Amino acid sequence: MENERPMVEISHLCKRFQIGKKELSAVFDVTLTLAKGECLGIVGESGCGKSTLIRMIIGALRPTSGQVRVDGVDYWSLKRSEQKAFRRKIQMVFQEPISSFSPRMKIGSYLMEPRINYDRLSRKEAEREAEALLEMVGLPDTFMKRYPHELSGGQLQRVAIARALAVRPALLVCDEATGALDVSIQNQIVQLLVKLQREQEAACLFIGHDLALVSNVSQRIAVMYLGRIVEILKSESLERKAAHPYTQALLGAVLDVYCDQEAELPLLKGEPPSPLELPKGCAFADRCPRAHENCYEMRPELREIASGHFAACHRLSARM
Structure with missing residues (x-):
């Protein structure tokens, strides 16, 4: 419904x-919304602020200013006793699945504990639920008795997805969730994530640096550069309507590999400025082939340049 409250509201973070x-x-004035059942991709080079943004969204890092509300609730406004119950609303799937599993616990324990601790299920009920979760991600129930080191990377990531979805979260955060996997396995995991996330109607944030991969997963994409959102657009419009020079440069880096069409898109040159000494104007100006005098003097604001399409660029704002 159009008037339905967003599942995630990020305001001037x-x-x-x-x-x-x-x-x-590290992160400057980020404002985003995410609807129930929607997947938003966040892309950018290493050091752009993606991880810091995610840590604030999940409640692991207190913002300097601004607010994050998940299902209408600001984590930092809660009492400590209320925060544990709130954490089930947000679940993560990490890049390196092995790092989030203890080698001493069996797979079954990982899938049963959330239901026992949060939902007070009996051990027998939790065991049945865990077996159903394994089936949901395409693994046999014999994996219940295995240890993490006995599984391949792809199998363990499937278990990580099952564990994240066990408590039916309001928000699923995937931080480079396929980055450590072989390319042959990545597509399987991505398709599984998309299928299960939509079935459970969880909102999803999919963070990555591979623009082509992220666009295949998400309905919308937010592009970050040095702590700021520089463009937000629908994934289906990415190839045809990417407007910010930085987004076009990222797209140009993958176009030959993933797309048949030919387009003259700028390639990234030079290095970004130090985040300790950001210029007063556009942080991308020194690398931008279209920069003009105003770009060095004023920081561009994120503005709507078409319906549902936002960009922070003086050149684009001038066309409005």
Whole structure:
């Protein structure tokens, strides 16, 4: 429904760190919404602020300013006693699945514990639920008695997905969830994630640096550069309507591999400025083939340039 409250509301979110006598702005004025059942991809180069943004969204890092509301609730407004119950609303799937599993626990224990701890199921009921979860991700129930090191990377990531979905979260966060897997396995895991996330109607944030992969998973894409969102658009419009020079450069880097069409898109040159010494204007100006004088003097605001399409670029704003 159009008037339905967003499942995730991020308002003017900022995070600054003190580094000696200087201040590092890791995330600056990020505003996003995410509907129930929607998947939003967040892409950008390493160091763009994706991980810091995610840590604030899941409640692992307190924002310097701004607010994150999941299902209408701000985690940091809750009492400590209320925060545990809230955490079930947000579940994560990590890049390296083995790092989030203890080698001493069997797979069955990982899938049973959330239902025992949160839903107070009996051990027998939790065991049946765990077997159903394994079936849901395409694994036999014999895996209940296996240890993490006995599974392949792809199998363990399937278990990680099952564990994340066990408590039916409101928000599923996938942080480079296929980055550590072989390319041959990546597509299987992505398709499984998409299928299960939509079946459970969980909102999903899919974080990555591979623009082509993220666009296949998500309905919309938010592009980050040095802590700021520079463009938001529908994934289906990416190849035809990417408007920000940075998004076009990312797209140009993968176009020959993933697309048949030919297009003259800019390629990224040079290095981004230091996050400790950001320019007063557009942070992308020194690498942008279209930069003009105004780009070096004023920071562009994220504006709607078409229905549901936002970009932070003086050139694009001037066309409105």
